[in-house]
Amino acid sequence: MENFSEWFHEILDKGDIMDSRYPIKGMNVWLPYGFKIRKYTLELLKELFDRDHDEVLFPLLIPEEELAKEGIHVKGFEEEVYWVTHGGSKELNEKLALRPTSETAIYPMFALWIRSHIDLPMKYYQIVNTFRYETKHTRPLIRVREISTFKEAHTVHATKEESEAQVEDAIELYKEFFDYLGIPYVISKRPEWDKFPGADYTMAFDALMKDGKTLQIGTVHNLGQTFAKTFDITFENEEGKHVYAYQTCCGLSDRIIASIIGIHGDEKGLILPPSVSPNHITIIPILFKEGKEEVLEKCQTLKEEFEAEGVRVHIDDRDIRPGKKFYDWEIKGTPVKLEIGPRDLKENKTIITRRDNGEKIELPLDETVIDSVIDIIEDVNVSISNKAWENHEDSIKISEDLDEIPKLIKEGNIVGFYWNGKEDSGKAIEEETDYDILGTYNELDSDENKKCIYSGEDAKYLALIAKTY
């Protein structure tokens, strides 16, 4: 893509997704069509969380005292926190933080709620707005000051093993979620110097955008007992002893929508996976004076028949020419357009246009049309995902030559390399290449005999490096 950044902004604007002219930098307005994409995305995610998490809702504001309790954690966020200092004209007794993330809002309550091992595991999630005072260049959905849709889960466990199993469960949940969206990802364990402040370790999902940069789209953190000790989250175990709990948390942001746009879209606009598209089908009636009523009536009948099967249908009956409608729905990425004019009615046929590959399919306008189009929609979902995964896999290159890495990254790749896992060599690799290590992809068996790309020592990991957002 020639100029990804420009294209991305144009899609947000012309696609009726987001208005970035709100008078505060980094805070944007969700427009109706974008809001619907957000809504369907959330519905998918909630279904997954609801299997074994309870949804709750905590206050936005966090007293300074609570936020500051966990020293390592607050250090990671303190320069990014927005502070409320006044109520009306009165200065508050204590400054209140706009949550940058909710550990310090939630965990004091966990300390009140958890008494015994029978209370565990405890698994909650919430969907809220969070705030970061970003000093870097902001970009809607990607780097913002108000994350309007932060999905965070927080779990508490009796043992270390259970917390580790929960991290794996959360990863599986994310996989299932991103598979619904057809979003390809790499999963890696972030290096020590890039993990969540206060976590034992951080697992991250990164997606490769069309500009060759990776976007962190989801993280899962094993918090160990760090926060439990800070917030005094203890429970009586089966032996009657009071011990500290183990915790995990995980988070997803508005970047999910950014990745849907940035990975599936093309020069003509959005390509929405049917799973989250506001309309699966947009029906475009071709209207002339003659036969207008019949055409609109047929559109309405079809709409109702599709809706009875759970298909989301929109009839674009605006009083403008069909060409403009086609153009608009290309931009907005409706998976399937269905066109019907008076001649089609006479000849008992309709033309279906797939947004993902532009294919036009003529179908008989009889009782088979509903199932045929549903099959096409399902095929779009699979095709979009397959195409994205193919591109993704073609863009992962393994290199055993440090000097080659920048070239490969500039060509739009994520690069795998062997690493001894030590911080000094890791940071040296970042410095020499001028790119960021995403994390370790997997641990090597000792008999693989690979050497660290920087130190020449025995490599412990296959790690990933890329140009990141």
Added chain:
Amino acid sequence: MENFSEWFHEILDKGDIMDSRYPIKGMNVWLPYGFKIRKYTLELLKELFDRDHDEVLFPLLIPEEELAKEGIHVKGFEEEVYWVTHGGSKELNEKLALRPTSETAIYPMFALWIRSHIDLPMKYYQIVNTFRYETKHTRPLIRVREISTFKEAHTVHATKEESEAQVEDAIELYKEFFDYLGIPYVISKRPEWDKFPGADYTMAFDALMKDGKTLQIGTVHNLGQTFAKTFDITFENEEGKHVYAYQTCCGLSDRIIASIIGIHGDEKGLILPPSVSPNHITIIPILFKEGKEEVLEKCQTLKEEFEAEGVRVHIDDRDIRPGKKFYDWEIKGTPVKLEIGPRDLKENKTIITRRDNGEKIELPLDETVIDSVIDIIEDVNVSISNKAWENHEDSIKISEDLDEIPKLIKEGNIVGFYWNGKEDSGKAIEEETDYDILGTYNELDSDENKKCIYSGEDAKYLALIAKTY
């Protein structure tokens, strides 16, 4: 109710609705069960708004300059606004307000979006958290500093008539919504001195709580052209002239849930209308060693059969005695409890207990049970609503004697009285009775010949006065 306030707090706590121990006064945590009530309530409301409004989402923060633009409006809120003054350790160039309501966030964008009469009417709504620095005594769901679930709609129209029709439409929408919840209300036009800051007039819904105080549960405002002039919201009309638009807005808060609790509940706890109850049926298996598997299996089969009909079912299979389960679900207000033990299985019967009237109904455990229970659930919905409306209507008294009003209000009534509509007599009535005028209920025909309760002049309105929250 002996001590309503204590009872209300106990329900919130024991009903798993809300935890008020969060370390900031007036900000509370939604617990899983309460969150579900909130969720089903929102689903009903969204369905109504989605008929002809689009859902959007605006940023939380409002620049001081925008908030201050509409002078009358800001004066109504300025002592209640929370201000963000710092990002990290840096003082911001401009103070940012946590929205107390969103007119000043939304209307600058309306000015950008609206060009021509074909853009109108424009109808948006959003569901967000809003903030008020309350200095009065706070109370969860009723008087809070974070309104966690503010539902606000904002509409723009070409003519005054259309904006007035929109106010009527919004009132009809509210009626339909409160009817789903079985919440009785009085609708009145707020007096001039109590209307929304910046509005031409305010229509309000008030519900009478069990302690004899009225709770404002919804408002609709006709904004006229005040904000349009302040924020320069103009459009080109059909004659090609640029003119100011007309606007309305309306809002509902967490008080909806407060009214569900406070109007339907009884000494034993919550009584939830099935329309928003997390479980329509709670199945309580009576378990002995013998026949345990069969009983649980039957519960599971029933659950699936009910769910296929859209009924929400929970099986309480906790390892505690049935009496405790009955007690818990009384508090949590499940409309129907269904109990099955080994003997019931043998005798092919089940006992249904209605929460609203305590009635126990024995039903045969055959293919008729699903429909029978669904009928009971529907009857609960209607009965709860009828009972609430009867109580409500019994508590509206008309008085033609100013001295009698305080006594009637102390007895738990809303009092109707005749009024000339003038501010001086209105304020005098408030002062003499020490209660608040809700507003005018209806305009009198001149041939009704009623006299103002205070001035003795010809009365123009039947108005309402009550003890308010």
